[in-house]
Amino acid sequence: QVQLQESGPGLVKPSQTLSLTCTVSGDSISSDGYCWSWIRQHPGKGLEWIGYICYSGATDYDPSLKSRVTISPDTSKNQFSLKLSSVTAADTAVYYCAKMAAAGQEPFDVWGQGTMVTVSS
Amino acid sequence: SYVLTQPPSVSVAPGETARMTCGGNNIGSKSVNWYQQKPGQAPVLVVYYNTDRPSGIPERFAGSNSGNTATLTISRVEGGDEADYYCQVWSRSSDHPYVFGPGTKVTVL
Numbered sequence: 001q002v003q004l005q006e007s008g009p010g011l012v013k014p015s016q017t018l019s020l021t022c023t024v025s026g027d028s029i030s031s032d033g034y035c036w037s038w039i040r041q042h043p044g045k046g047l048e049w050i051g052y053i054c055y056s057g058a059t060d061y062d063p064s065l066k067s068r069v070t071i072s073p074d075t076s077k078n079q080f081s082l083k084l085s086s087v088t089a090a091d092t093a094v095y096y097c098a099k100m101a102a103a104g105q106e107p108f109d110v111w112g113q114g115t116m117v118t119v120s121s
Numbered sequence: 122s123y124v125l126t127q128p129p130s131v132s133v134a135p136g137e138t139a140r141m142t143c144g145g146n147n148i149g150s151k152s153v154n155w156y157q158q159k160p161g162q163a164p165v166l167v168v169y170y171n172t173d174r175p176s177g178i179p180e181r182f183a184g185s186n187s188g189n190t191a192t193l194t195i196s197r198v199e200g201g202d203e204a205d206y207y208c209q210v211w212s213r214s215s216d217h218p219y220v221f222g223p224g225t226k227v228t229v230l
Contacts, residue, residue, distance in 0.1 A: 037219075047156075047164065047207055049219035063216050096163055105211040107154040107169040114163050 002026040004097045004112035012091075012119050018084040022097030022112060023077070030055050030075055035100040037108060038071060038082045040093040048093075053080055054103055087119045123212035125222035132228045133198045141225040143191040143208030151210045153191040155184055158224075159204045167206075168193060195227070203229045 008020035022036065029036055035054040041047050051061035053071045061069045070083040084091060094116050098108040126144040133139040143153060153171050156164035166175050168184035171191065181196045195202055208222040 046223050047209075047221040049217070049221070060218070062218070104213070105152040105170075107166050107209070108156070108164070109166050109169070109175065111163040111165070 002099055002110045004099065004110060006095060006097050006112045006115040008095075008115060008117070010116055010118060012087055012117060013121050014088055014119055015086055018082070018087050018091060018117055018119070020082045020095055020097075020115060020117070021074075021079050022081070023079050024099075025078070027099075028075075029073055029078055029080055033102045035103050035106075036071075036073075036080045037098045037100060039096045039098055039108065039111075041096070041114070042090075042093045050082065050084075050095075052100065052103065058103070060103065089119050091117070092119045093117060122217045123210070123215040123220050125208055125210065125220055127206075127208060127222040127225045129223075130226045130228065132230055133195075134230045135198055135200060137198055139195040139198050139202070139227055141193050141206055141227065143193070143222050144189055145191075145210065146189060148189055148191050148210065149187045151186075151212070153184065153186050154209045155182075155193045156207045156209065157202075157204045158207065164207065198227075198229055200229050203227055 003025045005023045035052045037052040038050040053059045068085045073080045094114040096114045097112045099110040100106045155168040157167045158164040171186040183194045205224045207224045
């Protein structure tokens with residue numbers, strides 16, 4: 001079965017770039033049709049989709065974050081990464097990676113355990 | 122943007138039925154997914170495509186969707202069902218394509 005694991009710094013300074021990696025096991029990130037998302041959850045709040053990268057290399061980002069977000073693959077390591085630039089305290093959240101069977105109305109059917117990122121000097 | 126509404130909380134006694142709604146404009150025309158999130162854990166998909174259950178999710182979890190309201194029903198509620206539940210849709214024409222509801226906290230009395 002597919003498993004996802006997030007990793008990266010738990011503390012990032014304001015104005016810097018947040019960088020996280022999601023390591024996938026049990027399937028290939030290049031598997032036909034799959035898309036791989038990043039989703040975050042502010043402390044005590046609901047869920048917010050950040051963006052995805054699909055098996056084809058196609059990406060899509062939430063318009064509210066699009067100017068600051070890059071999601072990219074590393075097929076040699078079966079990983080995909082999130083970079084969020086110019087962070088502020090408002091970017092403090094738990095960040096999850098999640099799998100989708102395809103873009104569009106497919107659900108987020110497998111999630112990583114999440115990693116807490118705090119933006120503070 | 123497309124907005125989903127959920128009641129903040131639902132309380133239910135063990136063995137009873139919990140029903141929680143997810144409201145949205147003509148949500149019946151969309152495919153609704155439901156996620157369960159227990160404290161300190163990642164969300165888990167419990168219902169997708171309005172009514173389908175992933176492997177391993179008990180039949181006690183059932184979804185429906187019509188008009189402006191989608192509903193998640195949990196029958197024969199157990200203590201382990203206490204969690205936050207989020208509905209989610211894909212709204213192609215929205216400025217936020219993947220939308221989550223604010224969540225409903227289910228408390229088992």
